[in-house]
Amino acid sequence: xxxxxxxxxxxxxxxxVGEGLYKVLxxxxxxxANIVKVCIKNVDKKRNAPAELFTTHKNDLLLDPNINVIVExxxxxxxxxxxxxxxxxxxKAVVSASKKMIAxxxxxxxxxxxxxxxxxxxxxxxxxxxxxxxxxxEYYDNDLLHSIKAIVNGxxxxxxxxxxxxxxxxxxxxxxAQQLGFAESNPKLDVEGYDALxxxxxxxxxxxxxxxxxxxxxxxxxxxxxxxxxxxAQEKKLDIKLIAQAKKLANGKVAAFVLPQLISQSEPLSxxxxxxxxxxxxxxxxxxxxxxxxxxxxxxTASAVLSDISAxxxxxxxxxxxxxxxxxxxxxxxxxxxxxxxxxxxxxVPKDKFEWIEEWHAQEDRKYLIGVLHVKELIQSNxxxxxNNSLILTPDPIIDNLDIVHLxxxxxxxxGVL
Amino acid sequence: xxxxxxxxxxxxxxxxVGEGLYKVLxxxxxxxANIVKVCIKNVDKKRNAPAELFTTHKNDLLLDPNINVIVExxxxxxxxxxxxxxxxxxxKAVVSASKKMIAxxxxxxxxxxxxxxxxxxxxxxxxxxxxxxxxxxEYYDNDLLHSIKAIVNGxxxxxxxxxxxxxxxxxxxxxxAQQLGFAESNPKLDVEGYDALxxxxxxxxxxxxxxxxxxxxxxxxxxxxxxxxxxxAQEKKLDIKLIAQAKKLANGKVAAFVLPQLISQSEPLSxxxxxxxxxxxxxxxxxxxxxxxxxxxxxxTASAVLSDISAxxxxxxxxxxxxxxxxxxxxxxxxxxxxxxxxxxxxxVPKDKFEWIEEWHAQEDRKYLIGVLHVKELIQSNxxxxxNNSLILTPDPIIDNLDIVHLxxxxxxxxGVL
Numbered sequence: 001x002x003x004x005x006x007x008x009x010x011x012x013x014x015x016x017v018g019e020g021l022y023k024v025l026x027x028x029x030x031x032x033a034n035i036v037k038v039c040i041k042n043v044d045k046k047r048n049a050p051a052e053l054f055t056t057h058k059n060d061l062l063l064d065p066n067i068n069v070i071v072e073x074x075x076x077x078x079x080x081x082x083x084x085x086x087x088x089x090x091x092k093a094v095v096s097a098s099k100k101m102i103a104x105x106x107x108x109x110x111x112x113x114x115x116x117x118x119x120x121x122x123x124x125x126x127x128x129x130x131x132x133x134x135x136x137x138e139y140y141d142n143d144l145l146h147s148i149k150a151i152v153n154g155x156x157x158x159x160x161x162x163x164x165x166x167x168x169x170x171x172x173x174x175x176x177a178q179q180l181g182f183a184e185s186n187p188k189l190d191v192e193g194y195d196a197l198x199x200x201x202x203x204x205x206x207x208x209x210x211x212x213x214x215x216x217x218x219x220x221x222x223x224x225x226x227x228x229x230x231x232x233a234q235e236k237k238l239d240i241k242l243i244a245q246a247k248k249l250a251n252g253k254v255a256a257f258v259l260p261q262l263i264s265q266s267e268p269l270s271x272x273x274x275x276x277x278x279x280x281x282x283x284x285x286x287x288x289x290x291x292x293x294x295x296x297x298x299x300x301t302a303s304a305v306l307s308d309i310s311a312x313x314x315x316x317x318x319x320x321x322x323x324x325x326x327x328x329x330x331x332x333x334x335x336x337x338x339x340x341x342x343x344x345x346x347x348x349v350p351k352d353k354f355e356w357i358e359e360w361h362a363q364e365d366r367k368y369l370i371g372v373l374h375v376k377e378l379i380q381s382n383x384x385x386x387x388n389n390s391l392i393l394t395p396d397p398i399i400d401n402l403d404i405v406h407l408x409x410x411x412x413x414x415x416g417v418l
Numbered sequence: 419x420x421x422x423x424x425x426x427x428x429x430x431x432x433x434x435v436g437e438g439l440y441k442v443l444x445x446x447x448x449x450x451a452n453i454v455k456v457c458i459k460n461v462d463k464k465r466n467a468p469a470e471l472f473t474t475h476k477n478d479l480l481l482d483p484n485i486n487v488i489v490e491x492x493x494x495x496x497x498x499x500x501x502x503x504x505x506x507x508x509x510k511a512v513v514s515a516s517k518k519m520i521a522x523x524x525x526x527x528x529x530x531x532x533x534x535x536x537x538x539x540x541x542x543x544x545x546x547x548x549x550x551x552x553x554x555x556e557y558y559d560n561d562l563l564h565s566i567k568a569i570v571n572g573x574x575x576x577x578x579x580x581x582x583x584x585x586x587x588x589x590x591x592x593x594x595a596q597q598l599g600f601a602e603s604n605p606k607l608d609v610e611g612y613d614a615l616x617x618x619x620x621x622x623x624x625x626x627x628x629x630x631x632x633x634x635x636x637x638x639x640x641x642x643x644x645x646x647x648x649x650x651a652q653e654k655k656l657d658i659k660l661i662a663q664a665k666k667l668a669n670g671k672v673a674a675f676v677l678p679q680l681i682s683q684s685e686p687l688s689x690x691x692x693x694x695x696x697x698x699x700x701x702x703x704x705x706x707x708x709x710x711x712x713x714x715x716x717x718x719t720a721s722a723v724l725s726d727i728s729a730x731x732x733x734x735x736x737x738x739x740x741x742x743x744x745x746x747x748x749x750x751x752x753x754x755x756x757x758x759x760x761x762x763x764x765x766x767v768p769k770d771k772f773e774w775i776e777e778w779h780a781q782e783d784r785k786y787l788i789g790v791l792h793v794k795e796l797i798q799s800n801x802x803x804x805x806n807n808s809l810i811l812t813p814d815p816i817i818d819n820l821d822i823v824h825l826x827x828x829x830x831x832x833x834g835v836l
Contacts, residue, residue, distance in 0.1 A: 024703050028560045030744050129704040131557045139549045139725050142446045268710060271689050285442050285721035286547040292686060292708035303703035307557045326448050 007033035007309060010061030010092075012083055013074035014040050014047055014054070016181065017097055017124070020298030021071065021305050022049055033069075033309050037061050041074075062086050069312060070094045071305060073124075077101035084109070088116045093315075095308040097124035097301060103198035103214045106205060110320070119317045124304035126199045127152055127277040130293040131307065133318070136206040136281075141321050144284030147247040148207050152199040154275035154296035155183040155190035156222045156242045161273045163230050164239065170225065182275045182296050193221030193242065196258045200244040205320060207246060208254050209328030216331070218257035218379055224390040225260060228366035229342055233392075238262040239270045240392060250400050253332035255375070261393035262340060268292075336399040337375055340392045341384065342368035348387040353377050355404065356411050372399060372408075425451035425727060428479030428510075430501055431492035432458050432465055432472070434599065435515055435542070438716030439489065439723050440467055451487075451727050455479050459492075480504050487730060488512045489723060491542075495519035502527070506534045511733075513726040515542035515719060521616035521632050524623060528738065537735045542722035544617045545570055545695040548711040549725065551736070554624040554699075559739050562702030565665040566625050570617040572693035572714035573601040573608035574640045574660045579691045581648050582657065588643065600693045600714050611639030611660065614676045618662040623738060625664060626672050627746030634749070636675035636797055642808040643678060646784035647760055651810075656680040657688045658810060668818050671750035673793070679811035680758060686710075754817040755793050758810045759802065760786035766805035771795050773822065774829050790817060790826075 009025075011018055018038070025033055038053050039061050047054065061067055062083070070087035072094065074080050080101040085108070087094045096102065102109060102125055113120050123133050127150065151157050155177050162173035174191065177183045189195045197219040204210040204217075222242050233240050241263055246256035263270050268290040272278035277295025282288050294300035322328060336355060343349050346367065351357070357371035378384060384391040399407060427443075429436055436456070443451055456471050457479050465472065479485055480501070488505035490512065492498050498519040503526070505512045514520065520527060520543055531538050541551050545568065569575050573595050580591035592609065595601045607613045615637040622628040622635075640660050651658050659681055664674035681688050686708040690696035695713025700706050712718035740746060754773065761767050764785065769775070775789035796802060802809040817825060 027562065027702070031560045129707060131553060134557060135549060135553070138729070139552060142449045142724055142728050143721055144445065268689070271686070283721070284445070285717045285724065287712045287715075287718050287721075289547065290708070290710035292710070294705045297705075299703045300705050303561055303701070303705075306560055306703065310560050311556070 007031070007069050007312060008067050009033060009035045009069045009071055009309070010064065010067040011035050011038045012058070012061070012070065012072040012080075014038050014049070015073070015075065016298045017073040017301045017305070019048065020302035021073070024299065024302045024306055028306065031306070031310060036067050037064065058083060062090055068092055069309065071309070072096045072098060073305065074098065077104055081105050081108075084120065085112055088112050088118050088120060091116070091118065093119045093312045094121070095305055095312070096120070096122045097305060098122075099125040099195065099198040099202055103201035106201065106211050110211065113317065119312055119315060121308035121311060121316070121318065122202070123308050124301050126203050127279060127293070128295045128297070129300035129303050130277055130279060130291045130295065131304070132203065132279050132291060133206050134307075135291070136203070137318050137321070140281065140283060140286065143286055145207060145248065146282040146284065147245065148203070148279065148281050149243055149245040149269060150203075150279040151241055151269055151272045151277050152244050152295065153190055153196040153242060154277055154294070155187070156196070157272060157277070158182050158275045159191070160222060160225070160240055160242070163225070163227065164234070167227070169227065180275075191221045191223050193219045193258050196221070196242060196244050200256065200258050203244075204246060204256055205323060206318070207322065209320065209322030209326065210254060210256070210331055211323065212331055218259070218375065220259050220385060220391070222260055224385060224388070225392070226342060226366060226390055228364070229390055229392060232340075232342070232368060233262055236262070237265055238395065239265060241269055241272070243269065243393070247398055248329070249332065249335060249398075250402050251332070252329070254329045255335050255398055256331055259391075259393050261397065262395050264395050333375055333379055335375055335401060336372050336404050337378070337397045338370070338372045338394040338399060339397065340368060340370050340394055342366050342390045344388045348383060348389055350383060356408055358411060370394060425449070425487050425730060426485050427451060427453045427487045427489055427727070428482065428485040429453050429456045430476070430479070430488065430490040430498075432456050432467070433491070433493065434716045435491040435719045435723070437466065438720035439491070442717065442720045442724055446724065449724070449728060454485055455482065476501060480508055486510055487727065489727070490514045490516060491723065492516065495522055499523050499526075502538065503530055506530050506536050506538060509534070509536065511537045511730045512539070513723055513730070514538070514540045515723060516540075517543040517613065517616040517620055521619035524619065524629050528629065531735065537730055537733060539726035539729060539734070539736070540620070541726050542719050544621050545697060545711070546713045546715070547718035547721050548695055548697060548709045548713065549722070550621065550697050550709060551624050552725075553709070554621070555736050555739070558699065558701060558704065561704055563625055563666065564700040564702065565663065566621070566697065566699050567661055567663040567687060568621075568697040569659055569687055569690045569695050570662050570713065571608055571614040571660060572695055572712070573605070574614070575690060575695070576600050576693045577609070578640060578643070578658055578660070581643070581645065582652070585645070587645065598693075609639050609641050611637045611676050614639070614660060614662050618674065618676050621662075622664060622674055623741060624736070625740065627738065627740030627744065628672060628674070628749055629741065630749055636677070636793065638677050638803060638809070640678050642803060642806070643810070644760060644784060644808055646782070647808055647810060650758075650760070650786060651680055654680070655683055656813065657683060659687055659690070661687065661811070665816055666747070667750060667753060667816075668820050669750070670747070672747045673753050673816055674749055677809070677811050679815065680813050682813050751793055751797055753793055753819060754790050754822050755796070755815045756788070756790045756812040756817060757815065758786060758788050758812055760784050760808045762806045766801060766807055768801060774826055776829060788812060
């Protein structure tokens with residue numbers, strides 16, 4: 001597409017993001033991008049736009065040769081994948097915000113991009129307004145990525161902030177998030193970590209060239225975190241955040257997961273409060289980088305869609321360099337994690353599965369321990385999510401296989417066992 | 419240039435950044451970019467690279483048809499401009515890290531890019547490792563930029579951090595910064611704000627399409643800040659930072675300057691400590707964004723140069739959309755500033771130039787006041803930099819003309835004068 005050509009957009013979805021985009025485009029005439037038609041499901045809902053803009057027939061958009069761009073911001077990932085594939089096969093560039101659809105269909109989506117050579121951009125799907133995909137693709141494409149850690153779900157971060165700062169209960173904080181429009185239509189998707197997992201699945205392909213099914217990545221949400229956990233954290237001058245992370249281990253393989261974590265207040269991610277998102281990239285040359293911005297909401301999400309639309313002018317495509325131009329990395333499940341576990345009853349915690357236990361606090365109202373276990377213990381069992389147990393990673397949780405023997409010995413010495 | 423072609427680089431300068439780039443390129447063979455020749459001034463200095471790589475004749479690089487990329491990281495802005503212009507006119511793509519050269523020659527550099535149509539990239543010139551130019555060019559190109567505030571000089575930020583956190587004197591902190599290699603060869607360039615001013619001059623063209631001479635932009639450094647100022651700030655739970663900023667006023671014109679400022683500890687820029695840099699962008703759609711990373715040092719700066727080199731593969735050029743494709747903004751000097759001034763003797767502070775004074779602290783060891791004055795009072799006179807006076811902006815310093823009458827009345831009422 002050349003710079004003078006008008007982008008003619010077929011838009012699927014007119015919810016929070018779709019309507020936001022419609023308003024944003026009205027305020028940016030310099031972009032020369034017009035929404036020609038909007039496909040919606042419910043024709044009876046009142047919309048803040050002319051009635052003739054709307055249709056309920058997807059082919060009014062997908063088969064219209066006058067439309068050269070499809071933007072898809074609907075809430076149904078099966079329908080979204082159908083729309084995206086048809087649009088690409090019909091020769092249209094596509095912009096999407098559907099993290100679940102992309103995470104569920106990554107191999108097919110990669111194949112469609114190869115087959116058609118057309119742009120499929122989805123910056124809004126991860127961290128909304130923060131340009132993390134574009135920067136990983138373009139800016140850190142040749143740097144050596146040591147690790148990437150992020151708060152990618154604004155809703156859970158909002159809830160944790162309210163639990164910490166206003167001492168709200170989990171339920172009260174969740175209701176507030178819903179009232180303010182920061183939560184997915186089904187709050188379970190946020191709270192139990194599914195939304196963060198989907199975003200992380202997408203990001204791993206750009207960060208490390210890892211194409212993995214979401215169900216193969218270890219994750220949890222914040223559903224088990226108690227006010228007492230927050231109290232312990234504050235006593236230790238730590239925060240609790242739901243962190244998505246990936247780290248290259250000594251053997252070159254990558255540890256990746258989404259789990260709640262205790263973090264130091266001097267860490268950049270500790271600065272990320274309420275509905276904000278944040279990403280910390282540590283790399284060989286650029287060193288530590290931190291990106292911070294709104295991860296949810298109508299305009300912040302629409303702004304990312306807008307930037308993608310703008311990039312269509314020069315036919316910008318993701319290159320997935322880490323996947324295609326370098327040796328892609330491999331996920332590993334062979335490392336150890338240092339974790340905090342609080343519990344009502346110790347019989348629900350398999351003590352013997354721990355390599356060692358560093359702290360016991362049995363005298364508190366709510367008991368807890370800090371110990372080290374193999375990640376497979378979390379992958380293969382569910383005890384840590386059941387019976388009111390609450391598992392939270394410690395500030396620097398990953399222990400490489402190479403270090404485990406040495407650290408275990410040191411820890412046992414400290415405890416006076418050796 | 420196509421993706422398979424090897425980039426053959428002629429490098430000017432083998433100091434901290436040049437040598438960093440040399441090492442970084444050795445670690446990124448996938449980039450297919452080789453340094454063919456390095457031009458240096460002092461042939462006797464010992465270098466960590468093969469002797470046959472070096473020359474002292476610039477034309478060995480500039481006139482070699484085998485070299486298709488010139489990277490310029492020297493410390494002499496006049497020589498740098500000569501190198502850059504010759505290289506572009508010789509048909510070579512150019513990457514530079516010389517903020518002063520670019521700031522001093524912006525109109526000529528814009529003309530050269532237009533004339534030759536060749537890429538001239540300089541991400542490393544502003545905030546080193548933080549991709550602020552690229553993101554302003556590509557990602558916020560259609561958003562409505564309300565303001566941009568940044569810490570762009572790592573050396574002064576390091577000094578202020580040490581004054582605040584370790585209670586070092588200004589001189590002791592400066593010496594430490596020099597020992598650690600965070601300061602320019604001439605510390606005056608950092609300390610008195612020249613380096614920040616040059617960076618800001620460059621950034622204004624990408625943020626607002628403003629092409630202005632550095633000498634027309636209001637600036638100061640941190641040379642007058644006293645330990646007593648730090649004490650007052652800490653009492654008010656504020657930090658002092660050297661902030662470069664630009665803000666769109668109600669009339670659509672832009673206020674821009676580089677001055678020390680008191681900032682709240684909940685502000686993202688307060689998080690930026692030691693040699694780090696940070697940029698906060700506030701825009702209509704994306705809302706508040708914060709980028710944070712190392713703004714100085716060998717590898718962080720080289721990483722930005724590396725990203726520019728990588729972008730040459732697809733002939734990436736800055737488009738300066740705010741300048742060429744939209745109505746460029748205009749700088750204004752018609753607004754008011756709320757300032758803190760500490761002084762040894764009130765006779766050196768022209769009290770009658772203030773619209774109103776909100777606080778007087780005459781009983782302290784070192785006296786200070788907080789008041790509002792027209793920005794022209796700072797542009798046209800020097801009293802605020804002389805006689806041991808120290809002027810620091812208040813946390814939200816810019817007062818639009820539209821608001822001044824109302825605010826003045828309110829302030830005088832509060833003081834019991836009206």
